[in-house]
């Protein structure tokens with residue numbers, strides 16, 4: 001069972017449509033220049049929806065200006081989401097331009113006393129509301145509570161195709177179990193809402209990436225989730241866009257969307273020249289990225305004959321290097337067929353030429 005399609009600005013989610021990527025700015029929203037810049041960076045990296053904090057009068061006044069500048073720069077496709085806590089209804093009532101310039105209002109009912117008033121503002125302005133509970137700010141049965149809030153929003157008059165639900169938790173196992181239960185409950189009640197999924201406060205570095213990927217990946221594989229976000233703390237000097245890259249990789253790994261060439265490469269081992277092999281993989285990877293229209297391309301770079309032929313035959317274009325103790329000939333496969341044998345110092349250059357030629361006539 002699928003939810004109805006939910007239109008958020010120019011973005012559509014739910015109803016079995018491809019899973020959409022969301023991100024969130026970490027600039028002060030009142031800093032218009034910096035926020036516009038980050039919205040553009042996130043969108044260019046692949047985030048179709050960008051959420052921003054609207055926590056005070058200065059940020060409420062800034063948002064219409066941010067929307068105007070983005071539109072003028074040709075970024076009118078970005079769906080903007082306002083993140084409200086505690087004072088959302090006050091700001092939305094006081095600033096009509098704010099109310100109109102965002103496409104979705106995000107409310108955490110545990111932090112918003114005027115839930116019904118908030119919903120009424122969304123109805124009057126024909127906007128979507130994400131009703132999100134977070135275990136960091138809610139004690140109790142989070143699944144039962146979110147469905148009660150959704151019911152309350154519908155009773156207030158908000159249509160089901162204007163509602164997105166989310167359950168946030170920083171514990172991956174809880175997160176998976178809660179969503180599985182929510183999905184079961186929705187099916188049982190025959191009321192399916194669009195879902196935004198994302199492990200919250202996932203941490204930094206490898207820990208954040210792995211926990212987010214495992215948690216969201218398991219749900220997406222079961223068909224749970226219409227939009228995703230990866231909430232990792234950026235490392236020092238690390239771009240906010242890293243979380244978008246992780247989302248893209250999760251979706252591509254699961255075969256849900258394609259964003260660029262996929263490369264199968266073995267880890268290398270004592271059978272192959274480590275330095276040469278690693279350089280080769282890196283250079284082929286970088287080279288393939290320039291083919292923006294080859295999003296579904298599958299390449300393989302393998303280090304020796306042990307698993308090389310099998311993996312190379314599965315790829316669109318592949319190269320199998322010789323192991324140290326094999327005859328020093330690299331073999332090239334195109335669409336599963338052995339097409340070329342390369343020798344000498346120019347193996348990489350010749351392979352890249354074959355790659356270019358094959359992709360240009362593809």
Ligand code: SF4
Nearest residue numbers: 266268269303304306
């Ligand atoms: S394919 Fe060959 S080089 Fe690569 S990891 Fe396997 S055995 Fe090692």
